[in-house]
Amino acid sequence: MTRLNWGMIGGGEGSQIGPAHRMGAQADGNFVLAAGALDHDAQRGRDYAQRLGVAADRAYGNWQEMLAGEKGRDDRIDLVTVATPNSTHFEITKSFLEAGFNVLCEKPMTMTVEEGEEIVKIAKSSGKICAVNYCYSAYPMVREMRQMVANGEIGKVRVIVANFSHGHHGDAGDADNPRVRWRYDPAMAGVSGQFADCGIHAMHMASFIAGDEVKEVSADFASTIASRELEDDAMVNFRMEGGTVGRLWTSSVAIGRQHGFEIQVFGETGGLRWHAEQPNQVYYTPLGGRTQIMEKGEGGLSDEAGRLSRVAIAHPEGFPMAVANIYVDLAAAIRGQAHGAFPTATDGLRSMAAVHYCVESARSGGAWVDARPALLR
Ligand code: NAI
Numbered sequence: 001m002t003r004l005n006w007g008m009i010g011g012g013e014g015s016q017i018g019p020a021h022r023m024g025a026q027a028d029g030n031f032v033l034a035a036g037a038l039d040h041d042a043q044r045g046r047d048y049a050q051r052l053g054v055a056a057d058r059a060y061g062n063w064q065e066m067l068a069g070e071k072g073r074d075d076r077i078d079l080v081t082v083a084t085p086n087s088t089h090f091e092i093t094k095s096f097l098e099a100g101f102n103v104l105c106e107k108p109m110t111m112t113v114e115e116g117e118e119i120v121k122i123a124k125s126s127g128k129i130c131a132v133n134y135c136y137s138a139y140p141m142v143r144e145m146r147q148m149v150a151n152g153e154i155g156k157v158r159v160i161v162a163n164f165s166h167g168h169h170g171d172a173g174d175a176d177n178p179r180v181r182w183r184y185d186p187a188m189a190g191v192s193g194q195f196a197d198c199g200i201h202a203m204h205m206a207s208f209i210a211g212d213e214v215k216e217v218s219a220d221f222a223s224t225i226a227s228r229e230l231e232d233d234a235m236v237n238f239r240m241e242g243g244t245v246g247r248l249w250t251s252s253v254a255i256g257r258q259h260g261f262e263i264q265v266f267g268e269t270g271g272l273r274w275h276a277e278q279p280n281q282v283y284y285t286p287l288g289g290r291t292q293i294m295e296k297g298e299g300g301l302s303d304e305a306g307r308l309s310r311v312a313i314a315h316p317e318g319f320p321m322a323v324a325n326i327y328v329d330l331a332a333a334i335r336g337q338a339h340g341a342f343p344t345a346t347d348g349l350r351s352m353a354a355v356h357y358c359v360e361s362a363r364s365g366g367a368w369v370d371a372r373p374a375l376l377r
Contacts, residue, residue, distance in 0.1 A: 001335075003029060003030065003031060003032045004030055004031050004032070004078040004079060004331055004334055004335075005031075005032060005034035005035070005075055005076065005077045005078050005079075006025050006026075006031035006032060006033055006034060006035075006077060006078065006079050006080075006081070007033075007034060007035035007036060007058075007066065007070065007077035007079070007080040007081070008021060008022070008033065008035075008036045008037075008038060008080070008081045008083060009036070009037045009038070009063045009066065009080060009081070009082050009083065009084055009092055010037075010038065010039075010082065010083040010084030010085070010088075010106075011038060011081070011083035011084075012038040012039030012040075012041075012044060012045055012048055013038070013039070013044065013048045015083070017083050017106060018038070018083055019320070020135075020319055020320045020323045021081050021083055021323060022052070023320035023323070023324065024135075024320050024321070024322075024323030024324035024325075024326065024327050025081070025323075025324070025327045027310075027320070027321065027324040027327070028324060028327070028328055028331070030327060030328065030331035031078075031079065031327060031331065033049075033052055033053060033054055034054065034055075034058060034075070034077055035049075035054060035058040035059075035060065035066060035069070035070055035077050036048075036049040036052070036054050036058070036059060036060065036066070037049075037060040037061065037062050037063045037065065037066040040084075042061030042062055043061070045059070045060070045061060045062075046059040046060070046061055047059075057069070058070075063084075063092050063095075066080075067095055067096060067099060070101070071099050076101075077101065078102060078334050079101070079102045079103070079104060079129075079330060079334060080096050080101050080102070080103055080104070081103075081104045081105075081106075082096075082103060082104070082105045082106055083106050084106075085188075086106075086108055086111065086189065086190070086196075087111060087188060087189075087190070089105050089106065089108070089109055089110060089111075090109075090110040090111060090115040090118075090119065092105075093105045093109070093110075093119055093130065094118065094119060094122060097119070097122045097123055097126050097128050097130055098122060098126065100126060100128060101128060102128050102129040102130075102330070102334055103123075103128070103129070103130050103131070104129075104131045104132075104133060104326070104327075104330060105130065105131070105132050105133070105345075105348065106132075106133050107132055107133055107134060107200060107201070107348065107351065108190075108196050108197075108200060108348070108351055108352060108355065109132050109345060109348030109349070109351070109352065110348070110349075110352055111190040111191075111352075112190070112352065112356070113349070113352045113353050113356045113373055113374075115352070116345075116348060116349035116351075116352035116353070116373065117349060117373060117374070117375045119345050119348065119349070120345045120346055120348075120349050120375060121375075123344075123345045129330065129333055129334065129344075130344060130345035130348075131326065131330055131342050131343060131344055131345075132343045132344065132345060132347055132348035132351075133323070133326060133343070134201060134204045134205070134208070134343040134347060135319070135322045135323045135325075135326055136201055136205055136261065136276060136322060137204065137205055137208045137341075137343060138308060138322045138323070138325035138326050138342070139274075139276075139279045139308075139322045139325075140280075140296045140301075140304075140305040140306075140308045140309045140317075140325075141274060141279060141280060141281065141282045141294070141296050141305060142205065142208070142209065142274060142279075143302065143304040143305050143308060144282055144294065144296075144301050144302055144304070144305040145209050145265065145272050145274060145282055146208060146209045146211070146304075147302035147304055147305070148272065148284070148302075149209055149210060149211060149265065149267070149272075150211055153269075153270065154265065154266075154267030154268070154269055154270035154271065154272060154284075154286075155267040155268030155269035155270065156242075156267060156268050157210050157212075157242075157244045157265055157266070157267045158244065158245065158266050158267060158268060159244065159245045159246070159247070159265075159266040160206045160209075160210060160244060160245070160246045160247070160263065160264070160265050160266070161246075161247045161248075161263070161264045161266075162202035162203070162205065162206050162246070162247070162248045162249075162261075162262070162263045162264070163202065163248065163249040163250065163251075163260060163261070163262055164198040164199060164201055164202040164248075164250045164260060164261040164262075165198075165249055165250055165251035165252075165254040165257050165260040166198070166251070166252055166254060166257050166258060166259060166260045167251075167252070167253060167254045167255035167256055167257050167258075168252060169183070169225075169232060169252035169253060170252065170253040170254070170255040172225050175225050175227050175228065176227070183197060183230070183252075184223070184225075184228035184229060184230040184231075184232060185229065185230070186229055186230060189230055190355075191230075191355065191356065191359045192221075192230060192231065192355045192358065192359055193223075193228065193230030193231050193232055193252075194230075194231055194232050194233065194234055194250050194251060194252045195219075195221070195231060195234045195236065195250055195355060195358055196355045197252075198250050198252070198261075199234055199236065199248060199250035199358075200351040200354060200355065201261065202248050202250065202261060202263065203236070203238070203246075203248060203351065203354050204343065204347055204350075204351060205263055206238075206240075206246055206248070206263065207240070207347075207350070208343075209263065209265055209272075210240060210242070210244055210265070212240040212241055212242045212244060213240060213241050213350065213372070213376075214238045214239075214240055214241075214246070214350065214354060214371050214372075215238075215239050215240055215241045215370065215371060215372060216238065216239045216368050216369065216370055216371055217236055217237070217238045217354060217357050217358050217361055217368070217369055217371040218236070218237045218238075218361050218366050218367065218368045218369070219234060219235070219236045219237070219358035219359070219361040219362040219366060220234065220235045220236075220362060220366050221233075221234045221358070221359070221362035222234070224253050225253065231362070232251065232252045232253050233250070233251040233252070233253055233254075234248075234249070234250050234251070234358070234362070235247075235248070235249050236248040236249075236250075236358055238354075238371065239368075258277065259276055259277050260276075260277075261275070261276035261277075262274070262275045262276070268287075269286065269287045270284065270285060270286045270287055271284070271285045272284055272285075279296075279317075279318070279322070280295060280296040280297075280314075280316065280317070281293050281294065281295060281296070282294045295313055295314070296309050296313065296317070297309050297311075297312055297313030297314065297315075298313055304340060307340070308325045308328075308340075310324075326342050326343075328340075329341070329342045330342060346376070349373050349375065349376070350372075350373065350376070352373070353371055353372060353373035353376075354371050357369045357370065357371040358371075
């Protein structure tokens with residue numbers, strides 16, 4: 001099967017997420033990096049793209065040049081990944097969808113709910129794929145938990161407790177560092193800091209595993225470092241359409257915690273626990289029974305967990321392979337083949353609504369607020 005042409009915007013040399021996309025997209029031979037506008041500095045972007053093997057005429061200085069250059073080609077890119085800072089996602093994603101390209105956008109998909117609704121509508125009318133990189137949902141053992149819930153193995157889900165809390169912005173003396181400061185500056189980050197950055201991963205995963213959507217939120221946001229306008233710590237209570245109760249804590253001042261993404265799902269007949277720092281294990285406790293540790297790669301897991309496991313039991317895979325699992329299903333979807341789930345623009349929109357309504361709730365003393373975007377009510 002011929003490889004699909006892939007393009008990337010952002011994710012330049014030294015960026016945080018760029019390498020995971022390059023490893024992920026190219027891991028299975030589905031995609032080849034054919035075009036890129038990789039850096040905010042045009043020359044650095046062109047140089048780096050060529051060092052990665054992109055032909056000189058497709059190593060672009062910016063995304064507008066890339067759109068113009070790719071539009072007219074017979075071998076135009078089949079998928080473009082948008083891995084730039086948040087405030088640029090909307091304009092780039094919209095422009096490429098409107099020009100008939102499939103897009104994988106980094107989270108958060110947009111800065112506002114209105115922009116999110118516009119992307120969902122454009123994706124629908126264009127008939128193109130618009131995916132959002134909630135890559136944690138593609139870990140094999142997260143798929144296993146989702147399947148167990150769908151099979152009724154823990155009964156109806158009563159409570160979900162999620163947290164995504166790290167301590168990497170906990171140093172008040174470093175708060176003015178430009179790499180940290182922008183995340184808490186409304187002009188750069190929008191209405192939310194830590195919740196929009198990390199909390200939405202946890203909230204997406206709660207919906208993904210439960211097979212249900214968030215209906216209402218009540219939030220308490222705090223800027224624990226006084227110079228910050230946006231929150232660096234948030235506690236969000238939520239209720240799902242099916243009645244599940246959710247508790248979500250996200251923080252960037254939790255000194256001592258490294259990554260800190262953990263989810264616990266408590267049903268009527270059992271509980272599940274997964275931690276992103278040990279992604280190969282799920283802890284499962286049946287009601288009245290002992291806790292069992294389920295391992296990625298062992299026999300008896302769901303087809304989905306098996307399909308997305310790459311190396312034998314006990315060998316680590318990790319984050320780039322979770323991203324690769326998103327690309328596997330995108331490749332199949334682009335080729336018109338059967339494929340598994342990947343997060344879409346609708347998930348991106350639900351997150352933007354959650355961000356917006358959590359801010360509204362926090363500003364009104366934690367009042368319960370309907371968290372569903374108008375387009376999906
Ligand atoms: P970063 O600051 O490390 O890198 C950003 C890259 O984009 C740099 O190479 C920069 O030169 C380039 N860039 C900036 N503006 C550009 C433009 N207009 N055109 C082309 N290139 C441009 O940022 P990081 O941490 O890699 O984040 C990028 C995006 O990925 C963010 O939206 C972030 O929320 C998301 N992200 C998602 C993660 C996930 O788990 N799904 C994890 C980390 C980041």
